[in-house]
Amino acid sequence: MALRVIVGIKWVPNTQAVRFDPKTGTLIREGVPSIVNPHDLDAVELALQLKERYGAKVTAISMAPPSAVKGLEHVIGMGVDDAILISDRVFAGSDTLATSYVIAQTLKRIGDFNLALFGQETIDSSTAHIPAQVAGWLELPYIYYVDRIEDLDLEQNVVTVRRILEDRLEWYKLKMPAILGVAMKSQKPRPVSIYNKLRVRMENPIKVWSNKELGLDPRCLGLKGSPTLVTKVTWTPEVPRKKQVIEGPPGEAVKKLVEKLCGEGVLPFEC
Amino acid sequence: MSTGEAKPKLIRVEDLLQRTVYDVDHRAHIIVDPEKCARCPKKPCTYLCPASCYVLVDDRVVFSYEGCLECGTCRVICPMEAITWNFPVSGKGVQYRFA
Amino acid sequence: METKFDVVVVGAGPAGASAAYTAARHGLKVLLVERGRGAGSKQVFGGRVYAAPLREIYEDFDKEAPIHRWVRKERVSLVHGDRMVTFEYESDRTVSFTTYLTQLTSWMVEKAVSAGAIFVDEVRVDSIVRDDAGKVIGVESGGERVYADIVVDAEGVNRLLLEKLGLAEKTRPSQVALGVKEVVKVGEDKINERFGVAPGEGVSWVLTGDVTGNMPGGAFIYTNKDTVSIGVVVYLESAVNMVKEPIHILVEKLRTHPSLSRLWADGDVMEYAARLTPESGYRYMPRKLATHGLMVAGDAAGLLLNTGYTFRGVDYAALSGYMAGNAAVKALEEGDTGEENLRRLYEKPLLESFIVRDLKRHRGIEWLMSNPEFFKKYPALATGVACRLFDLEGEAPTVYEALRSSASDQGLSLLRLVLDMFRVVRKL
Numbered sequence: 001m002a003l004r005v006i007v008g009i010k011w012v013p014n015t016q017a018v019r020f021d022p023k024t025g026t027l028i029r030e031g032v033p034s035i036v037n038p039h040d041l042d043a044v045e046l047a048l049q050l051k052e053r054y055g056a057k058v059t060a061i062s063m064a065p066p067s068a069v070k071g072l073e074h075v076i077g078m079g080v081d082d083a084i085l086i087s088d089r090v091f092a093g094s095d096t097l098a099t100s101y102v103i104a105q106t107l108k109r110i111g112d113f114n115l116a117l118f119g120q121e122t123i124d125s126s127t128a129h130i131p132a133q134v135a136g137w138l139e140l141p142y143i144y145y146v147d148r149i150e151d152l153d154l155e156q157n158v159v160t161v162r163r164i165l166e167d168r169l170e171w172y173k174l175k176m177p178a179i180l181g182v183a184m185k186s187q188k189p190r191p192v193s194i195y196n197k198l199r200v201r202m203e204n205p206i207k208v209w210s211n212k213e214l215g216l217d218p219r220c221l222g223l224k225g226s227p228t229l230v231t232k233v234t235w236t237p238e239v240p241r242k243k244q245v246i247e248g249p250p251g252e253a254v255k256k257l258v259e260k261l262c263g264e265g266v267l268p269f270e271c
Numbered sequence: 272m273s274t275g276e277a278k279p280k281l282i283r284v285e286d287l288l289q290r291t292v293y294d295v296d297h298r299a300h301i302i303v304d305p306e307k308c309a310r311c312p313k314k315p316c317t318y319l320c321p322a323s324c325y326v327l328v329d330d331r332v333v334f335s336y337e338g339c340l341e342c343g344t345c346r347v348i349c350p351m352e353a354i355t356w357n358f359p360v361s362g363k364g365v366q367y368r369f370a
Numbered sequence: 371m372e373t374k375f376d377v378v379v380v381g382a383g384p385a386g387a388s389a390a391y392t393a394a395r396h397g398l399k400v401l402l403v404e405r406g407r408g409a410g411s412k413q414v415f416g417g418r419v420y421a422a423p424l425r426e427i428y429e430d431f432d433k434e435a436p437i438h439r440w441v442r443k444e445r446v447s448l449v450h451g452d453r454m455v456t457f458e459y460e461s462d463r464t465v466s467f468t469t470y471l472t473q474l475t476s477w478m479v480e481k482a483v484s485a486g487a488i489f490v491d492e493v494r495v496d497s498i499v500r501d502d503a504g505k506v507i508g509v510e511s512g513g514e515r516v517y518a519d520i521v522v523d524a525e526g527v528n529r530l531l532l533e534k535l536g537l538a539e540k541t542r543p544s545q546v547a548l549g550v551k552e553v554v555k556v557g558e559d560k561i562n563e564r565f566g567v568a569p570g571e572g573v574s575w576v577l578t579g580d581v582t583g584n585m586p587g588g589a590f591i592y593t594n595k596d597t598v599s600i601g602v603v604v605y606l607e608s609a610v611n612m613v614k615e616p617i618h619i620l621v622e623k624l625r626t627h628p629s630l631s632r633l634w635a636d637g638d639v640m641e642y643a644a645r646l647t648p649e650s651g652y653r654y655m656p657r658k659l660a661t662h663g664l665m666v667a668g669d670a671a672g673l674l675l676n677t678g679y680t681f682r683g684v685d686y687a688a689l690s691g692y693m694a695g696n697a698a699v700k701a702l703e704e705g706d707t708g709e710e711n712l713r714r715l716y717e718k719p720l721l722e723s724f725i726v727r728d729l730k731r732h733r734g735i736e737w738l739m740s741n742p743e744f745f746k747k748y749p750a751l752a753t754g755v756a757c758r759l760f761d762l763e764g765e766a767p768t769v770y771e772a773l774r775s776s777a778s779d780q781g782l783s784l785l786r787l788v789l790d791m792f793r794v795v796r797k798l
């Protein structure tokens with residue numbers, strides 16, 4: 001049986017472009033373009049390596065409004081085989097529970113996958129809930145911060161992965177199908193290629209699934225299926241800083257800096 | 272003629288670049304040979320790069336590609352052929368919206 | 371998968387989009403390749419476009435194009451310090467309009483796609499491919515090749531591909547100018563009020579003098595729907611020697627200029643942008659605009675006119691793309707994409723068109739643009755004269771007296787002044 005890999009993609013506003021208007025206390029979102037969540041490109045890259053090593057078929061999925069087609073085109077441009085856009089008004093307003101439910105049901109419907117890869121977290125919400133919750137819904141093994149697939153045994157249906165933590169590396173064997181969260185910045189995502197982009201235009205590799213295809217209970221979807229209540233949004237208070245700039249050649253500047261810090265009594269040793 | 276409005280202040284280049292959208296690639300699209308810069312008499316890039324990608328730190332030219340507006344100026348004015356210049360790939364780099 | 375097209379167009383700017391649209395409308399199999407994400411995302415210009423050529427190319431232009439305001443007032447100012455002498459011309463015709471080039475280009479690409487062209491974005495072409503006989507046979511990107519009977523190079527001012535092909539020499543500072551621009555959000559009503567225009571009507575305004583730090587070049591102000599585009603253009607050859615502070619400071623000084631800033635007071639800077647532009651045409655034109663299997667259009671062909679009071683690049687680019695598209699259709703009909711035939715079908719009519727005639731007629735502007743003296747002394751002179759005539763505190767001078775004393779401030783004799791003026795008028 002050929003290896004089948006799914007990658008989850010989120011279509012997010014480019015948060016670098018969102019500015020804060022200090023006068024009104026609101027976010028300036030006008031004309032802010034969306035991008036594929038950058039950390040998901042690490043997952044795509046890892047999936048494409050599996051394609052090269054094991055001939056895997058790679059499918060991208062995204063639950064998002066129709067404009068996310070641009071993002072799916074981007075990852076197909078990188079080499080992903082095809083994509084499913086899960087898009088329906090009834091999904092609007094979903095929190096992570098409802099989102100992960102829809103994604104889990106989509107995976108179930110796809111059926112014959114061996115691995116589902118996700119990014120570590122998103123740049124616009126950063127909960128890192130989705131992959132864990134998807135694994136929960138499907139009762140599948142799950143490991144996050146994966147930076148390498150060491151080995152893949154299709155006969156035994158076992159994958160060996162490496163996980164990268166701040167201070168150590170760990171190795172795990174998982175029974176497939178399995179869910180993996182890929183460590184952010186662990187890969188160097190490859191560029192889009194002209195042949196793959198032409199494929200987007202000529203072969204229609206993107207399917208759209210609405211809830212007609214999935215047939216999920218509306219009570220579990222969208223706002224209704226989202227128990228999370230956002231009660232208040234606050235800003236992190238600005239920490240008063242002295243903002244001093246020490247000029248001069250690095251050697252002298254460092255000396256001055258140490259003297260100043262000594263003067264402030266903030267160094268953990270006697271000066 | 273005073274209208275009572277506060278005199279507008281100059282915006283620093285770092286803050287100007289915040290107004291422009293980027294999708295920065297992990298690959299640098301411009302590479303600069305610092306040894307040639309060391310021998311460059313006028314270092315015009317440090318004034319004429321509109322994004323201040325070239326800055327003098329202790330007389331050395333330090334280049335960073337992240338804020339590049341892809342104008343092409345440095346490619347044209349560098350007298351030392353110190354710059355390997357190309358556009359970013361994959362649609363990365365600057366993303367103009369209102370220009 | 372098919373990787374052979376009738377026409378591959380490199381670069382989806384006004385030139386490339388118009389070439390693709392024209393060729394696709396005539397039933398050719400066209401691929402339009404753009405390095406940016408989506409259409410228009412790498413586009414930067416000043417702010418005003420002449421409509422006539424676009425009307426000729428795009429039937430639906432008046433109905434559909436993203437037009438912000440029709441230019442009703444043309445202003446030219448000589449600036450010295452916080453003094454300014456301004457000429458204004460008013461007309462109520464729909465000759466030119468303001469817009470964002472990002473939007474206008476997206477619209478053109480949409481038209482090309484609906485005419486049947488295939489648009490591929492996020493792909494940087496690395497080279498134009500030739501066979502052993504020197505015939506252009508396609509393009510290459512990331513080691514992958516796409517073939518075509520005809521390639522249209524519309525890569526814009528930074529001609530990496532043409533240079534690689536040996537069709538253009540490496541760009542020199544004397545051939546190009548740098549434009550740096552800010553888009554400031556002001557609000558539609560405030561613009562109408564502060565610029566004295568009715569809804570849908572706008573201002574095109576060029577300024578020269580110390581707004582460029584006395585470097586050859588100029589500054590511009592265009593009113594869009596609810597924003598203004600302001601910016602500075604400096605000729606690189608002089609700028610390299612004359613620049614005294616980082617270039618972004620020039621635009622920031624324009625934005626905060628004591629006589630101008632109230633026009634966009636409290637406005638938020640929405641975008642900061644920069645790009646090169648060919649120094650007014652002709653000098654930047656490659657030796658030939660077509661070779662076997664290849665045509666060059668738009669900025670890459672050096673088709674830009676900057677007279678100091680108008681800036682024409684977008685319409686010229688679109689028109690040359692249109693001509694290249696039509697030439698492709700004819701050449702393929704005739705079954706001859708050789709150099710001679712493409713030059714006959716494309717280069718010859720282009721050189722005979724009003725574009726190139728304009729460029730030739732305005733060639734004197736090059737003298738002006740490379741003459742730093744002019745940019746420093748004359749704005750100072752004009753504002754000096756105006757100041758003596760209008761800022762009266764004592765006896766009122768005659769115009770002649772004001773002129774003479776202002777000229778002597780600038781170290782100019784009246785004879786020299788008359789001679790210079792004569793040269794300028796003749797050359798424009």
Ligand SMILES: Cc1cc2nc3c(=O)[nH]c(=O)nc-3n(C[C@H](O)[C@H](O)[C@H](O)COP(=O)(O)OP(=O)(O)OC[C@H]3O[C@@H](n4cnc5c(N)ncnc54)[C@H](O)[C@@H]3O)c2cc1C
Nearest residue numbers: 008009063093095096099118119121122125127128129130
């Ligand atoms: C009350 C409430 C209402 C909300 N309403 C909306 C709304 O209307 N629209 C909206 O877009 N968001 C909405 N959200 C946010 C949305 O629920 C979360 O952004 C989403 O569930 C993913 O969580 P995250 O971004 O933290 O992803 P993480 O859990 O941090 O993401 C980890 C990885 O999961 C994958 N992933 C995440 N999201 C998706 C997806 N949609 N499709 C495929 N793969 C994915 C990616 O690989 C990603 O790297 C709402 C949240 C709340 C609390």
Ligand SMILES: Cc1cc2nc3c(=O)[nH]c(=O)nc-3n(C[C@H](O)[C@H](O)[C@H](O)COP(=O)(O)OP(=O)(O)OC[C@H]3O[C@@H](n4cnc5c(N)ncnc54)[C@H](O)[C@@H]3O)c2cc1C
Nearest residue numbers: 381383384385405415416417418495526549668669683684
């Ligand atoms: C500051 C400034 C102000 C201006 N003001 C005006 C004005 O007010 N009015 C006016 O009419 N004109 C103005 N112009 C000129 C005008 O912008 C240009 O003449 C016009 O945009 C040229 O169009 P083009 O299609 O030839 O090139 P471009 O608009 O430069 O388009 C080239 C396209 O090719 C793409 N490309 C380049 N290389 C590759 C590659 N290797 N692979 C794939 N894609 C590639 C680029 O991303 C770009 O989208 C101004 C220019 C500047 C710089």
Ligand code: SF4
Nearest residue numbers: 308311316349351353
């Ligand atoms: S102009 Fe060229 S050589 Fe000189 S400092 Fe700049 S990059 Fe270096």
Ligand code: SF4
Nearest residue numbers: 320339340342343345
């Ligand atoms: S291309 Fe322009 S913005 Fe980019 S580094 Fe060079 S001068 Fe600066």
